[in-house]
Every structure is written in C-alpha cells, then in structure tokens.
Amino acid sequence: MNLLAQIKEKAQKNLQRIVLPESYEERTLRAADIALAEGLAKIILIGNPEKIQNLAAQWDLTNISKASVVDPEKNPKTDVYADMMVEIRKGKGLTKDQALSLLMNPLYLATVMIKSGDADGEVAGADNATGDVLRPAFQYVKTMPGISVVSGAFLMFLKDKEFGNDGLMVFADCAVHPNPTAKELAEIAVSTGKTTRVIAGIEPRIAMLSFSTKGSAKHEMADKVIEATKLAQQMDPTLKIDGELQADAAIIPAIGQKKAPGSDIAGRANVLVFPTLETGNIAYKLVERLGHAQAIGPILQGMAAPINDLSRGCSVSDIVNLIAITSNQAAGK
Numbered sequence: 001m002n003l004l005a006q007i008k009e010k011a012q013k014n015l016q017r018i019v020l021p022e023s024y025e026e027r028t029l030r031a032a033d034i035a036l037a038e039g040l041a042k043i044i045l046i047g048n049p050e051k052i053q054n055l056a057a058q059w060d061l062t063n064i065s066k067a068s069v070v071d072p073e074k075n076p077k078t079d080v081y082a083d084m085m086v087e088i089r090k091g092k093g094l095t096k097d098q099a100l101s102l103l104m105n106p107l108y109l110a111t112v113m114i115k116s117g118d119a120d121g122e123v124a125g126a127d128n129a130t131g132d133v134l135r136p137a138f139q140y141v142k143t144m145p146g147i148s149v150v151s152g153a154f155l156m157f158l159k160d161k162e163f164g165n166d167g168l169m170v171f172a173d174c175a176v177h178p179n180p181t182a183k184e185l186a187e188i189a190v191s192t193g194k195t196t197r198v199i200a201g202i203e204p205r206i207a208m209l210s211f212s213t214k215g216s217a218k219h220e221m222a223d224k225v226i227e228a229t230k231l232a233q234q235m236d237p238t239l240k241i242d243g244e245l246q247a248d249a250a251i252i253p254a255i256g257q258k259k260a261p262g263s264d265i266a267g268r269a270n271v272l273v274f275p276t277l278e279t280g281n282i283a284y285k286l287v288e289r290l291g292h293a294q295a296i297g298p299i300l301q302g303m304a305a306p307i308n309d310l311s312r313g314c315s316v317s318d319i320v321n322l323i324a325i326t327s328n329q330a331a332g333k
C-alpha cells in the first residue's frame with residue numbers, strides 16, 4: 001500500500017474532528033464531501049448552514065449533510081470563546097468587543113475551537129494567504145511545549161528510488177520561518193523528526209544542510225548550522241542527526257564517505273533540514289519541477305495542535321490528502 005493510502009487508512013481508523021473554515025470555497029466543499037464519503041474525518045464546516053446546503057446542492061455534493069456546521073452568527077459558545085481569547089491575549093490588550101468581532105472571522109473561530117477542545121485540527125488556505133491562516137493559529141493555538149517556532153515540511157516522493165527510503169524524503173522548513181536562529185533551526189530539526197516518524201512512518205536520518213561539510217568552509221552561516229546540530233542532539237538524543245553537510249554529502253554515499261567519513265547520516269539522509277526558508281522553499285520547488293517529484297505539504301509542525309495551510313493553487317485531492325494528514329497528526333499528538 002502506498003503512503004497516502006496508509007495515511008488515509010489510519011485516519012479512517014481513528015476519526016478526528018477537522019474544522020474547515022473556508023466552507024464556501026468550491027474545492028474545499030468538494031474535498032469535505034469526499035472526506036465524508038470516504039470516512040476520513042468528522043468534518044466541521046464554519047458558515048451559514050443554509051448557504052452551505054445551497055452550495056452543496058448546486059455542486060451536487062450528497063455527503064455534506066453529514067458534516068457539523070458552526071455558524072459564527074449564531075454560535076452558543078461565542079461568549080465563552082471571547083472570554084478565553086481576552087484571557088489568552090490580555091498581555092496584548094485585546095478587548096472583549098475585539099474578540100467578539102474576530103470570532104466572526106472563520107479563521108479565528110476555527111483556531112479558538114481547537115484551543116477550546118471543540119475540534120482536533122484545521123485545514124485552510126485554499127482561499128486565504130499563508131499569513132492570514134497562520135496568524136490566528138500562532139496567537140491562540142500556539143506552539144507545542146519545548147518548541148517556539150512553527151515550520152513547514154514537505155514529503156518528497158522522488159522518481160529515483162535510490163534516495164531516502166525508497167524515494168521518500170522529508171524537506172523542511174520550506175514554508176514558514178524566514179531566517180531561523182541556531183536554536184530555532186534545532187527546533188525545526190526536532191519537529192521534522194517527529195513529522196517523519198508520525199506522518200511518513202519512517203525513522204528519520206537528518207542532515208543539517210549548509211554550503212560547508214564538517215568545517216570545509218568557515219563562515220558564520222555554517223557556524224549557525226553546526227550549533228543547531230548540537231542543540232538538536234541535546235533536545236532529542238533519540239534523533240539520528242548530523243551536520244553541517246552539503247547536499248551532495250548528505251545524499252550521495254561516495255561523497256558522504258569522502259567528505260564526512262564516519263558519519264552514519266552522510267550519504268544516506270532521508271530528511272533534509274535547510275538553513276533558511278529561502279533555501280528550503282527554492283529547493284523543494286526545484287526538486288518538484290525539475291526532478292518531477294511529487295511534493296505533499298506543507299505539513300505544519302511545532303504547533304500545539306495540527307493546523308495546515310494549503311496553497312491557493314491547490315486541487316481538491318490536495319485538500320482531501322491534507323485532511324487525512326491533519327487527522328494523523330491529531331491522532332499522533
């Protein structure tokens with residue numbers, strides 16, 4: 001069975017409550033209909049129930065009636081949620097009126113539902129920019145203990161099965177944090193190790209990438225990666241991790257042996273952690289386009305509960321896949 005089929009099967013066996021705040025968006029509602037038909041999750045739609053039913057009828061979606069619908073305008077929990085928001089953001093001076101107004105925004109309501117334990121995970125972003133999806137999540141769901149930074153990983157299914165585990169590799173951070181410090185980069189490595197175990201279902205062998213291998217170049221940017229490697233090892237001693245490594249030393253056995261003799265990661269990495277968002281985002285897109293790899297993600301990691309951001313160019317099946325992945329993350333918490 002391929003990995004996506006396994007992810008879907010796991011989701012079906014342990015149904016999680018996944019909230020979709022963009023329920024008027026056609027691809028999202030179509031994906032919700034498929035997820036309900038396939039029994040991938042308990043779907044919660046945010047919006048006006050009548051409008052959702054009308055759209056479902058217009059698009060001939062017969063499973064939408066199985067979803068729960070939360071109407072921001074008539075939500076019995078609005079007052080409780082607003083008090084909770086004021087408490088969480090008291091240091092930032094949030095007033096109750098401001099909280100009540102934010103709760104009319106489905107992206108805020110979804111994250112507050114998760115914080116309150118009324119949903120297990122969220123998928124959004126078919127209709128909204130990354131920052132608009134992530135900001136409410138950063139503010140109300142926040143990061144998991146021991147992690148201060150959210151990042152985004154991609155499962156890369158490569159044509160060439162020699163690399164990673166039968167062609168599967170995990171790349172991060174390709175989506176969120178532009179210029180991590182050494183400590184933040186260490187957290188990204190630890191979070192990516194967890195994603196690799198929980199979602200990819202393989203034991204991570206993490207390469208911390210740089211333009212230098214084991215001191216071949218002297219530069220503060222390489223020093224950051226060396227420091228991050230040490231910190232990540234301290235944060236999770238169970239992780240197999242090495243750095244700093246150049247990309248070729250990380251994935252080509254002969255080059256790994258030559259440039260980093262004695263390393264049990266060099267030449268056989270299945271996880272690549274990039275030093276900056278620029279490098280990670282450019283690398284995954286080039287591997288996807290020039291190398292004809294399938295890239296699944298970004299899978300957001302480091303958040304206290306799973307919230308995943310779609311690309312606005314996503315397809316219906318991308319959304320269905322991300323609903324199943326989010327369910328696996330929620331179940332693996």
Ligand code: ACO
Binds near residue numbers: 149176
């Ligand atoms: N992890 C955890 N919390 C964060 C993070 C993070 N990575 N970044 C910001 N925050 C928190 C801040 O601490 C702050 O919290 P506070 O309000 O409690 O003080 C809050 O989020 C807002 O912080 P800002 O610095 O104002 O962040 P902003 O909202 O401007 O930006 C964003 C955050 C949107 C994620 C920004 O870092 C960004 O634009 N990143 C790049 C995203 C992107 O364009 N990716 C590439 C495209 S995706 C793709 O190709 C797949």
